[in-house]
């Protein structure tokens with residue numbers, strides 16, 4: 146169909162709506178399926194088509210709004226107010242204040258920025274470097290925040306068997322130079338909850354703010370108990386000493402990508418997240434979050450989804466998570482050669498090789514992920530990591546269970562068990578250990594080092610990347626080298642395609 150405004154309008158423009166959309170549909174044909182429970186990471190499918198439709202309509206309703214200025218567009222403040230109120234309720238901080246951000250990374254970044262600025266205010270004229278203290282399992286977003294905000298990171302090793310650490314390992318590192326300590330509820334890699342109560346208490350004692358990263362748990366742990374998932378150790382704003390918390394609406398909030406909640410128990414910290422400027426000749430600037438002009442579409446979509454579901458809706462969806470997660474854990478427990486790492490609380494599970502069985506019966510988690518993929522389900526590989534004191538967090542395969550997992554459970558469990566049978570006893574590359582931590586181990590000239598451009602070309606042509614090979618490389622190469630390789634790879638992968646495909 147050709148959209149044709151009145152041709153008597155001077156300079157009228159016509160365009161081919163259907164052709165443009167057909168091309169987008171063709172592009173989308175290259176994507177992993179976002180619905181149906183075949184991909185156990187990245188996507189959080191409620192299984193409720195009407196909810197997705199509601200989100201789309203809400204987004205469309207505010208398509209032309211600029212979230213930069215809630216005084217001009219009060220709907221932005223109203224929706225955000227409702228979401229923050231919802232956050233106060235489920236995270237149990239009746240007096241908490243905060244914002245909706247574009248995602249977990251922005252929430253974490255702003256929590257770090259707020260803590261840094263309060264620290265600076267309390268240390269006027271200090272030239273000492275300040276740092277954030279965090280467990281090895283804390284999300285990469287905190288490393289990114291420290292990088293952007295020029296802070297040091299003090300990364301504390303975790304116990305490779307449990308995926309977490311004794312609180313004292315973290316709290317003994319708190320001192321005058323600490324701007325923030327971070328704990329996760331739960332941490333993404335293994336789904337394990339850190340000792341929030343003990344860390345927050347010690348942080349309060351030391352006068353250090355404590356951020357609980359509940360980006361992935363923040364809209365599932367509040368409902369876990371009521372959904373029959375069993376007790377969750379204290380982790381939210383009720384815990385004394387917790388000063389801020391992040392909870393992603395675009396994960397287990399089931400909103401489309403682009404929304405996260407960031408709440409502060411402490412108003413001084415909350416104010417420190419803002420940026421305001423009157424020292425330029427344009428409009429007065431006051432930004433609560435990172436962006437300037439910003440879309441209100443994901444805010445409206447998240448608002449609509451949470452408003453429609455309410456706490457009862459989340460409890461009902463969490464029930465499906467509880468059932469499916471228990472079934473997945475039970476299945477892994479029954480597979481010879483594999484085991485679940487630590488004791489996860491919530492719908493995330495990391496699976497590692499069972500070192501207690503003879504090598505001939507062990508299952509390499511990355512070969513397993515490949516075998517399960519051939520059986521129709523995409524799991525997420527995570528490389529082994531050597532920590533600063535030398536212990537190795539083993540390579541693992543991560544599963545993010547979602548409500549739709551419950552609908553494909555029989556098929557999934559069969560693929561998990563059958564995939565293990567396919568590769569049992571086979572040794573994965575580099576299975577013996579972790580990566581070299583130091584830079585420049587003479588790898589630069591290694592003949593095995595793949596050309597990132599070649600990897601990108603192959604990924605484009607085959608429509609998928611050989612992730613097992615990439616994980617093997619990450620385990621083998623010095624970290625700086627593998628990080629540079631990833632940059633080169635993605636830059637190549639996303640460059641405009643000369644054939645215009």
Ligand SMILES: *Cc1c(COP(=O)(O)O)cnc(C)c1O
Nearest residue numbers: 248249250284286333358360361
């Ligand atoms: C997903 C996640 C983040 C980062 O969130 P994005 O929305 O991907 O930016 C931070 N922390 C945890 C624990 C997460 O799971």
